[in-house]
Amino acid sequence: MEAKQGTSAMIAIAFIPIVMVLGNSMLVPVLPTMQKELDLSQFQTSLTITVFSLAAGIIIPLVGYLSDRFGRKWVIVPSLIVYGIGGIISGMAAWLMENSYAAILGGRIIQGIGAAGTAPIAMALIGDLYSGAQESKALGIIESSNGMGKILSPIIGSAIALITWFTVFFTFPILCFAVAAYVWFGVKEKKKPEGQPLPEYLGALKQIFKNKGRWLIPAFFVGATGLFILFGVLFYLSDILEETYKVDGILKGAILSIPLFGMVVTAYITGAKLKQNKPLTRRLMLIGLTILTGAMIAVAFFKQIYLMIGLLTLGSIGIGLSLPCINVLVTGAVEKAERGMITSLYGSVRFLGVAFGPPIFSWLMKISHKTVFFSVAGLSFVILLSTFFFIKPGARNQGGAAKEHGPGTLFRKSEKAPT
Template sequence: MEEKQGRVAMIAITFIPLVMVLGNSMLVPVLPTMKSKLDLSQFQVSLIITMFSLSAGLIIPLVGYLSDRFGRKWIIVGSLVIYGIGGIISGLSAWLMENSYIMILIGRIVQGIGAAGTAPIAMALIGDLYSGEQESKALGIIESSNGAGKILSPIIGSVIALITWYAVFFTFPILCFATAIFIWFSVKEKKKMEGKPLPEYLGALKQIFKQKGKWLIPAFFVGSVGLFILFGVLFYLSDVLEQRLKIEGVIKGCILAIPLLGMVVTAYLTGTKIKQNKPLIRKVMVMGLMLLTGSMFVVSFFQQVYLMIGLLTLGSIGTGLLLPCLNTLITGAVEKAERGMITSLYGSVRFLGVAFGPPLFSWLMSISHKTVFLSMAGLSLFTLILAFFLIKPDKSEKKETGGKQQLGTLF
């Protein structure tokens, strides 16, 4: 009976990262249509992604602390409800209001606040419910869900937009409320949380960064840059496909899924191979940044769409090599009791990377194609140098359990 309950709980938890991924990725193919329908500038439409990710990034550390104090399930269920309400606000505004842009942004901010308590807290919940081999297996399952969401979300968004462009917003409450109900009735937390009081919590965090900040802070920055470039590239590619090539609908969604597929498959394979081999982890991380840098540099000289998609996919493969390595190093840097703090902060800076990608790409796009990608090549080269010289965790650091490496592509 307990085994059956465990399987049902795992299925419920699997939906959490899927819902979070849909928050941005499902909207990417709709953005050019939204720009046209609402008569927005490139920068204004980029804020549809940015405000979601920015609000999530700012709230994640607080939500992580609250989940330590009051329990994971309460926070996850409440966050999913808030997430769904945000979708309703944006959807009704787009449907019923003539000048709906500001209310859509408010709805996206509410959604971001809700998203902060989804996948990052699900990672901590799995650590609470499972251990050893079961924990590794559970993390692998939610990674598969996360990866499937990344690949399918542009296609799903394109299909739903065939009804009307704002129909996507109404998809969120359906998914969020259903998942919240499923989590509430199927997941049983093992024990009452005994989180630290806030001063003690902040003191422990300060101590971690005092001991390991020399490499931990650069690692946070490099992970943020990887997602900054990824979502900036998707934003750019979506605009090129619709505005320049007049490719819309499901075909457009399928094309946008190609770079994501490259990243997800690579990240999954990397996560299964690197284990705790830190020399190998550093080599793979550097290889990923070299591939990302090279692809950004080469694509700056070409605008032929199929070649560009191929080169951008190579860059995404580089990101797929990078992220699981960073995740393994970061989650392995602290004891399990303190891991919630670090994963929350790491999730926060990754969301901030996603937040700033579209608006900065929008500004660079107004200059030239070459400016966009030479800038990204320079940024990626800087992170490569940073990673090579500064991300060198103590070889004596070991993890409590295996399998955490497969969390690398959550964002």
């Protein structure tokens, strides 16, 4: 009976990141049409993605504390409802208002506030419900479902836009309200968290970053950079397909899904194979970031569409290797009482990566194709070096004890690290 409940809970939780990524990924193929219909600049169009992600990034630390204090479901379910309401506001504005751009951005900000309490809190919930190999596998499933949402959303967005471009906004509330009900009834939290007063809570977080910040902060930025590159590339590819190759509609959505498919499959396999193996975690991160850096360098030399798609898919595979590893390290870094805040801070920097991807790529695109991808390759190389020098699970000091700042405490006291 417990296994069945566990499976039901996992399915319910897996839907949360799918809904979250629809908030941005489903709009990507619609942005060129929106730009023409509302007579916007490319930068204004990119802000549709940016304000959503910025709002989420700012609010996430607050909802992380609330989830630690009051429980994960009590944050996730209301957040999904707010997310859906924001979609209704943007959709109604685009439908009924003549000058709707500002109101659409307002609805997107509300959606971002709702999105703050979705996938980052779902990661903390995974850490509460599962442990050991089950936890790493569940986190791999979460990252894969996140990617699956990214795969499906360009196709869904392109198909829905055949009705009219703003129909995508009305899709959000339908999905959000359904998933909110599923999570509420399908997930049973083990027990209500023992919430700490805010001063004690902030003191505990300060101690965590004092002890583990040397590896935890670089780990955060690996995740943020991966999503910065992913969404920037999608924005770039969407624009190139429509403006240069005149590819639109469902076909464009399907092409945008190809790199994402590579990431999803890789993330699922990686999560299933990790099993809290710390040396393997670091090795796969380094391999993934090396692949990403090499792919971005290579694509700088080619503008032929088939080669570009192939190389961008290879880069996405590198991201798919890295992200589940970061998820395992971050989720396992702390005890349950502070886990919501830590995963939320991680989610916050991921959202900020998504927020800055499209506008920065939009700016770089005005310079040249090579500028875009050499810049991205340089950034990827920096986080590769950061991972190599700072993220060292199981590192030892001179006395032979595990360093406090390394993720040697990945396994909680009640768990035994695999041999």
